[in-house]
Amino acid sequence: MSTLTVTAKGQVTLRKDLLEHLGVHPGEKISVDKLPDGRIEVKAARPTGKISDLFGSLKAKRKGRSLSIEEMNEIIARGWAGKR
Template identity: 85%
Template sequence: MGTLTVTAKGQVTLRKDLLEHLGVHPGDKISIEKLPGGRVEVKAARPTGKISDAFGFLKGKTKGRSLSIEEMNEIIADGWAGKR
């Protein structure tokens, strides 16, 4: 376990190895929970959703043509990442 430095603005930067351990990437969210004794718990905030959120994902994105599996996967991944 290492230590982090708090900046004059009250910010802390997590090191790359910690971000990799959490499995987060640029643009992802991190959740922080306050615990007793001045401790905090840091977790990757995973998207939550319902299956019905997937209905209509491709509507308006096909421009009248068939999409490849790769194009569909990219659109779906963007949707799950909140880039809808």
């Protein structure tokens, strides 16, 4: 069991070994659940959405007709060649 210190601001810092155990990296989120008897449960917060939730999310930002596969391939080829 680890012992952590609470700062004057009420903050607690988790040590590196605890973060590694949770599989959490800088910038990621941690969820905390309150349990009975003054206990808490700390878990890595994982996204709960599905990939299909993203389908069409950029559609509203694009104006005009859709590109054909040939047009996309041409744009990609120009990008690889350093041409814009």
